[in-house]
Amino acid sequence: MEIGRSNRSRFYETHPDVGALRRRVLGRLAADPNRHFYFPNVVGGRYAPGNIGAIRYLLKCVRDDTSDIVELGSGWSSNLFQLYVGLGRTRSETIHYHGAEFTKSGRSAALALAAHDAHIRYGAYHFDYRKPDLSFLPEGKGHVLVFTRHSVEQVDLISDELYSQLAARRRPITLVHIEPVAWQSDPKLLRKRLKDDAWFFGWVKFRMARGFLTGRNQLHNAAWWSWRLGYNVNLLAIIDRFREKKLVELVAAFPDFDAQANIVNPSSLYHIQFLNDETAG
Numbered sequence: 001m002e003i004g005r006s007n008r009s010r011f012y013e014t015h016p017d018v019g020a021l022r023r024r025v026l027g028r029l030a031a032d033p034n035r036h037f038y039f040p041n042v043v044g045g046r047y048a049p050g051n052i053g054a055i056r057y058l059l060k061c062v063r064d065d066t067s068d069i070v071e072l073g074s075g076w077s078s079n080l081f082q083l084y085v086g087l088g089r090t091r092s093e094t095i096h097y098h099g100a101e102f103t104k105s106g107r108s109a110a111l112a113l114a115a116h117d118a119h120i121r122y123g124a125y126h127f128d129y130r131k132p133d134l135s136f137l138p139e140g141k142g143h144v145l146v147f148t149r150h151s152v153e154q155v156d157l158i159s160d161e162l163y164s165q166l167a168a169r170r171r172p173i174t175l176v177h178i179e180p181v182a183w184q185s186d187p188k189l190l191r192k193r194l195k196d197d198a199w200f201f202g203w204v205k206f207r208m209a210r211g212f213l214t215g216r217n218q219l220h221n222a223a224w225w226s227w228r229l230g231y232n233v234n235l236l237a238i239i240d241r242f243r244e245k246k247l248v249e250l251v252a253a254f255p256d257f258d259a260q261a262n263i264v265n266p267s268s269l270y271h272i273q274f275l276n277d278e279t280a281g
Ligand SMILES: C[S@@+](CC[C@H](N)C(=O)[O-])C[C@H]1O[C@@H](n2cnc3c(N)ncnc32)[C@H](O)[C@@H]1O
Pocket: 072, 073, 074, 075, 076, 077, 078, 079, 101, 102, 103, 106, 127, 128, 129, 130, 148, 149, 150, 151, 152, 154, 155
């Protein structure tokens, strides 16, 4: 399980002598150390920033009134099962877990795994980002935590209907994306992707293959990976549009925080709160 220590900042509260070291190590990041997302670590014999990890972050988004947790593009729902283990069986008595997945194999693997536990309230549903249908999510008053993890990435253009359907619900909704899309905030890279500029991405690959580490190569290489596989190009634009319409608020963003699985496909985290009228329903 990818859980780790539940409150890493407590260590620095009880050991103030180490606080200066923490500030120096995290000082290399633009991030606010008080956000409790990054913490000092040791990598290869040197101090370096680490992060609390996606599952621990999602666990922190669960509220006392959370009644539904939904993963979109959930595969075999390993993230949901980790949240279930992290929250525990007693807390999970009042939580429904929903795995919304495109493939039948993903849905049946998840159902088979869930059947090993006699207690989890788990359902698997067909879901497609191109034609999103959230009707599996019941009406109700409880808070809903929806998240995605490297599944939006798979679809070049997702439908903004997803956001419209969530905005139309009359219950508190948190949406957390953990997706490799930070490069989309660079207008030049986005233009190159939208133009399918093979010459530009050939140049990026040429430099990457020779190990260039200068400037904004990290963003360029991530855009190249996304171009190579026809990955998502419109998630950040949708978030921006719904922010402009004042339907959502961006609570926190941690661009490119981890790339251990694939250095050229780094995860970014966008924590969004829907501003729907929680009291009307
Ligand atoms: C890299 S896997 C990640 C799975 C899971 N989120 C995880 O972290 O283990 C990508 C997932 O996206 C799903 N996917 C691909 N196309 C999709 C689509 N059009 N709509 C919804 N999910 C899709 C795949 O079936 C797969 O489960």
